[in-house]
Amino acid sequence: MNSAVDLWQRYQDWLYYHSELGIYLDISRVRFTPDFVTQIQPKFVKAFADMKALESGAIANPDEQRMVGHYWLRSPEIAPTEELRKDITETLDRIEEFTQKVHAGTIHPPTASKFTDILSIGIGGSALGPQFVAQALAKADVPLKISFIDNSDPDGIDLVLDLLGDRLSTTLVLVISKSGGTPEAANGMKEAEFAFQKAGLDFAKQAIAITGVGSALEKYAIGNGWLDTFPMYDWIGGRTSELSAVGLVPAALQGINIREMLRGANLMDAATRVENLRQNPAALLAMSWYFASNGKGEKDMVILPYKDRLLLFSRYLQQLVMESLGKEKDLDGNLVYQGIAVYGNKGSTDQHAYVQQLREGVPNFFATFIEVLQDSAKPHPEVEEGVVTGDYLLGFLQGTRSALYENGRDSITVTIPIVSELTIGALIALYERAVSFYASLVNINAYHQPGVEAGKKAGAKVLALQKKMMSALKSSTISLSLGEIADKIGAPDEIESLYHIARHLHANCKLLLEGDLAQPSTLRIMLLE
Numbered sequence: 001m002n003s004a005v006d007l008w009q010r011y012q013d014w015l016y017y018h019s020e021l022g023i024y025l026d027i028s029r030v031r032f033t034p035d036f037v038t039q040i041q042p043k044f045v046k047a048f049a050d051m052k053a054l055e056s057g058a059i060a061n062p063d064e065q066r067m068v069g070h071y072w073l074r075s076p077e078i079a080p081t082e083e084l085r086k087d088i089t090e091t092l093d094r095i096e097e098f099t100q101k102v103h104a105g106t107i108h109p110p111t112a113s114k115f116t117d118i119l120s121i122g123i124g125g126s127a128l129g130p131q132f133v134a135q136a137l138a139k140a141d142v143p144l145k146i147s148f149i150d151n152s153d154p155d156g157i158d159l160v161l162d163l164l165g166d167r168l169s170t171t172l173v174l175v176i177s178k179s180g181g182t183p184e185a186a187n188g189m190k191e192a193e194f195a196f197q198k199a200g201l202d203f204a205k206q207a208i209a210i211t212g213v214g215s216a217l218e219k220y221a222i223g224n225g226w227l228d229t230f231p232m233y234d235w236i237g238g239r240t241s242e243l244s245a246v247g248l249v250p251a252a253l254q255g256i257n258i259r260e261m262l263r264g265a266n267l268m269d270a271a272t273r274v275e276n277l278r279q280n281p282a283a284l285l286a287m288s289w290y291f292a293s294n295g296k297g298e299k300d301m302v303i304l305p306y307k308d309r310l311l312l313f314s315r316y317l318q319q320l321v322m323e324s325l326g327k328e329k330d331l332d333g334n335l336v337y338q339g340i341a342v343y344g345n346k347g348s349t350d351q352h353a354y355v356q357q358l359r360e361g362v363p364n365f366f367a368t369f370i371e372v373l374q375d376s377a378k379p380h381p382e383v384e385e386g387v388v389t390g391d392y393l394l395g396f397l398q399g400t401r402s403a404l405y406e407n408g409r410d411s412i413t414v415t416i417p418i419v420s421e422l423t424i425g426a427l428i429a430l431y432e433r434a435v436s437f438y439a440s441l442v443n444i445n446a447y448h449q450p451g452v453e454a455g456k457k458a459g460a461k462v463l464a465l466q467k468k469m470m471s472a473l474k475s476s477t478i479s480l481s482l483g484e485i486a487d488k489i490g491a492p493d494e495i496e497s498l499y500h501i502a503r504h505l506h507a508n509c510k511l512l513l514e515g516d517l518a519q520p521s522t523l524r525i526m527l528l529e
């Protein structure tokens with residue numbers, strides 16, 4: 001198996017090529033055996049059946065009793081009802097119409113003839129796809145430049161708003177939240193509203209919402225006369241929403257050809273509908289993941305795109321893969337603790353950072369190289385005789401791939417001809433389907449995220465404690481210890497939480513901590529007037 005001739009044969013035997021997309025998938029450097037392939041085949045019979053059921057509108061997310069329809073976005077004709085088909089096509093037409101009006105200046109800010117910027121506010125699936133696509137398809141000359149508020153971090157928000165500066169008056173704000181109730185998105189919106197007010201600008205005349213039909217955000221946007229709203233459907237999960245209004249509105253506004261993105265996804269969807277393991281690139285990916293991680297997430301997925309534009313792909317895939325596959329229980333209720341950890345950055349940068357560990361350290365991963373065949377749209381000078389920078393990049397990729405393999409580290413290589421709307425749409429679709437297949441192989445629900453809710457609830461509890469602590473301090477004429485506050489508000493078990501809250505409020509000049517900072521039990525706390 002390890003002779004160069006054998007490997008070359010294995011490469012050719014397993015090479016997948018999509019001729020219309022020009023995309024290759026090479027899984028030859030994953031060391032599965034013919035026996036493994038034979039054993040896993042029956043699992044794919046189920047995976048293909050699950051795929052068919054999902055695409056025809058079955059309740060594929062049983063916990064939430066929801067259909068899962070991101071595939072319909074790029075092939076509305078396969079959506080299960082006429083109403084859905086109409087919704088999808090009408091929304092797409094409306095996005096294009098709105099974009100044309102913004103670009104032409106028919107829709108413009110109150111004090112200028114055209115919008116210059118987009119400020120996209122949202123988190124998770126309502127940010128990661130738009131961020132990935134904005135960077136992958138960025139150009140120097142775009143109709144509108146995009147910036148993002150994707151956290152409840154006041155300093156991060158300050159920087160975004162400071163960088164916009166006076167251009168806030170020509171900024172179109174997109175508030176993106178499927179649920180319309182995610183605190184980070186809501187806070188970002190409130191901060192932006194406040195900044196507009198401070199600058200004497202009318203927020204409603206410069207804002208649109210992309211949100212679930214009937215959500216609080218939709219009501220708020222309509223009630224306040226925002227420019228427009230675009231729908232997000234309950235049959236689309238946040239992490240698979242890039243090709244819904246969530247991703248298409250910001251992309252179209254940046255001058256990205258959204259029909260081409262959809263076409264790329266559509267072509268890949270068709271290719272991944274083929275019920276034959278060897279001829280289906282998503283099935284080959286899922287099989288490789290299953291082999292590499294022993295179907296139990298025993299190895300991490302390291303994503304190494306050798307292209308600056310694809311830097312955010314690993315972050316995008318982190319949510320798609322980890323939120324979909326990271327599950328405590330399988331569909332039968334057994335404790336399984338599933339998932340595959342995803343991380344990555346870009347080549348060749350990583351070779352000067354963590355590839356040392358990948359090559360020689362703990363062998364707890366499999367790599368995925370993303371190769372882009374075209375170096376650049378422009379010709380580049382030779383950096384040495386007959387060699388341009390792009391040749392180096394290929395050399396680095398090939399070198400790392402071989403070095404890893406020689407040392408027993410498996411890798412997959414996805415090769416695309418060029419970073420374009422078509423190939424980005426196709427890559428998104430490829431990974432969406434691979435995740436779907438993998439979920440079938442390991443029998444989990446890829447479309448819910450119960451663990452996220454637990455974190456949200458715990459966060460809300462901390463804020464409630466803060467309010468209680470502040471009112472306890474207000475009603476006290478003397479300083480109080482942490483223990484006294486905990487007793488006063490009837491929360492003796494929350495003393496450590498109270499300490500963290502007090503320390504944060506102290507650092508932000510909302511209250512005063514006195515005592516030995518190294519010994520929390522000595523601290524006395526009072527309000528600052």
Ligand SMILES: O=P(O)(O)OC[C@H]1O[C@H](O)[C@H](O)[C@@H](O)[C@@H]1O
Nearest residue numbers: 124125126177178179182238452
């Ligand atoms: O779009 P939103 O409703 O604001 O949700 C944003 C994010 O919230 C949660 O954390 C979910 O786990 C993510 O899947 C989702 O993308």
